[in-house]
Amino acid sequence: MVLIIDSHPYRYEAEALCRMFLRGRELKIFEGEDIPAEDFIYTGVFGDKISVRIKMDGKDLSAKAETSEGKAAKMEYLLYEILSEITGLKPKWGTLTGIRPVKLALQMMDKGISADEVRRKFKEERLVSDEKLDLLLSTAEHEQTIRALSKPESVSMYISIPFCPSRCSYCSFTSHAIEKAAKLIPQYVDLLCEELRDTAVLMEELGLHLETVYMGGGTPTVLTPEQMDRVLSTARSSFDFGGVRELTVEAGRPDTITPEKLEVMKKNGVDRISINPQTMDDGVLELIGRKHTARDVVDAFYMARSFGFDNINMDLISGLPGDDFDKFRKTIDSVLELEPENITLHTLTVKRSANLAGDAQKMLSRSVDEMNEHAFRCFDEAGYYPYYLYRQKGTVEALENTGFCKPGKEGIYNVFIMDETHSILATGAGGVTKLKDPHGPKIERIFNFKFPYEYIDRFDLMNERKEQVKDFYERYPL
Template identity: 50%
Template sequence: MTLIIDGHPFHYEMENLCRLFCPQEKIVVLENAEEPKEDGLCVYTGLKKCDDGSFLLTVRLVIGDSSKGKAALLPAGAQEEEQKLRMSVTLWKLFSEQFGFRPSWGILTGIRPVKLFGKFAAERGTEEAVKYFQEEFLVSKEKTELARTTWKNEEKILSLARPDGFSLYISIPFCPTRCAYCSFVSSSVEKTFHLIPKYVELLCEEIRRTAQVANRLRLRLQTVYFGGGTPTALSADQLAALISAVRESFDLSDCREFTVEAGRPDTITPDKLDAMKRGGVSRISINPQTLNDEVLQAIGRKHTAAQTLSAFALAREHGFNNINMDLIAGLPKDTPESFRSTMERVLELSPESITVHTLALKRAARLNQEGKSGNADAAEQMLTFAYDALMQTGYRPYYLYRQSRMVGNLENTGWAKPGFENLYNVFIMEECQSILACGAGAVTKLRDPDTDRIERVFNFKYPYEYIDRYEEILGRKERVIEFYERTDPKKDR
């Protein structure tokens, strides 16, 4: 596909809309160029200022000798935001007519539609925000209601974030195997087993150094999140060492939750559950993704549905009363019927929270490299059934986000029974407080409470880099101190 940008700066928005309707197409962007004479799809987007000060915007889809277009005239004085909105709507409508597909999030392609809804609601009121989403952004009634309900539930959680609070993220970038849909930086234990002892040793030290920084800045730790990867790919002793490093280094008197992604059911053992329970872990995830063994095999998971059920029962026996389970809609070989069966079996277990993801075909994922594409209609059917079933059984949506290259431009939604919402997920998604992060691939996000400005400090991505260049990572902790000294220079540190 060729995308022509003529006379406007809306490259990013136009490319995202093209990817929304043609997710598997490689997009070549040309500035102020003529339409190429070729058989492939060419998308022209142009904006010209007329003599009277008005603006003429034009979009065309050209396939060989066939061409379809739309135009709109904007009044003189139309600001850039209005120009961008009208061009996006016009291109979306042209694509929808051409392909017979109306994405339910309309022209919205960003990660945080709920945050956007909240912004409009704060400025104009909830009713006007609903109207704007449906009439201007072309969001469906169902997705608008999902955004509204999620925002209402998020508001209560966001009120818990302290101005001097922060969350701690610990990265464990190891997995038993790599899933076919995965694009995260993670390493299989089989290939990198020899790195794990040194990695854990250095990570414990980074945790201690991070605590020194937080204590110097008088920050209050509110949530802890061990993510990955699969943290339970580590041994029980290694997990215990990391948890102890957190507990011994940080003041946890203001900490509201301590989460460990147990993730793969085949990594969950009695001794690891004991280590987490003794360490004060209050919430774990056991993520089946599906309870269909054929689908599990297709995505490279080495466990079975039976192992998921067994791991869940084992966690209950060990006293875990706050368990999350992740599911993915749109997986290869899954159908609306088999997804429904998975959903019903998970609801029978009655976990405290359920996160329903939509398959995202990222560039680095094996499924994408194999040319696989998801079925948008099937994925939407799966989400519709899941959401109805979750609402009927007492779960409520409390956070929502989207990813690029997500099947059908759909969403990931966290659902929880009242009182079991994961605060960390909301804090990081809504960027309402700083996140101090440790480990390979971890990204510290520093938030200025006065301006909402975000500054990032990156650790090296891969475990071998983390080990080889560890001193550089420790040196970057100074950037955290420098950030807070700039944002509040009068405060005595």
């Protein structure tokens, strides 16, 4: 399929919208007025006039509109209507293709627009379904309470441990299977500790206050107990932890969790951990390359409880290859039986870098939306509510990832990062520091080197980039 962009700058919007309907079909983009293929999606904007024509699957439909503002949104609307008629699909998020729909709603509410008016606008102008509007507005309500905790001087910190015991087939993160990368870890930990100390000095100089800390990856619990202790105790002794509201470690894979590591986390004040089954079906676990069983998840969970962890998140994924509605239903039942404080339901995202993007994609279940609806119902009945959500490119059926929690157990870091409430200072390979103007919407990013070997080899150069943090806060003072 060919997408033609004629005389307008809305290529990104047009492409994102079309991909929701094309579901894996190849899409080539051409700029200009020529129509180089038999089947095509044409988009043109001339002054206030917007024109869309789609020739596809034996149908040839077109639509026109005229508007002086919101041209991209209007073009998306026309594309959605025609693509929906041709394909029979009705993506439930309507024409919203961005990562942060809740942020969009909250920005409107910040301008004094009521929740009812946001609902009306999203429904009529962006074609969002009632079901997603309920989810969106309920999440927005809970996010509002959390983001109100942030002050101009607030920042959060991300500590990256980009290593895993093995690589999951659906993974699109920069994470390195431990067998190959093990020899890098000691030096990585040394430098990470140095970066943490430097970051603490910088924060103190700038008068910044640490709100939440998230140690993620990868799988941080691939480190030995001693290595974990070094990273966590360096963080604790370098920063002022007096006002820190949450210290999360993404334990992730249950096969990496041991009593020694739980003890180290407890000793260092970790008060929230993630134990991520993704699915509780052993066959599916094997198929996606996880080297643990559902029983391991249950054992790790109770082990963590026995060490006093009373705030545990569990990540699940809907749409995994080999999964079906029945297995998914059992996964939900098994996880609810454990009564974790948080459950995060991801919808599978198929990116080019993941091994899944090839043949395995054909094995994906077709009823992902049905699975999510079922999960949402069960979570609601069990007393959980949604407190943050985000969308990703390439998610199966253009669905979303949602964090649910028991009352008062929101993962605070998750809200801050998704809402872009305040700056996130990232440490470690692959970390992206995101600087946010304390009094406005301006955001700037500083990228750490992506791979551990680059992080190690070019550490000094990378650390110099942190000078940009000072520069930012000089331009956007507290």
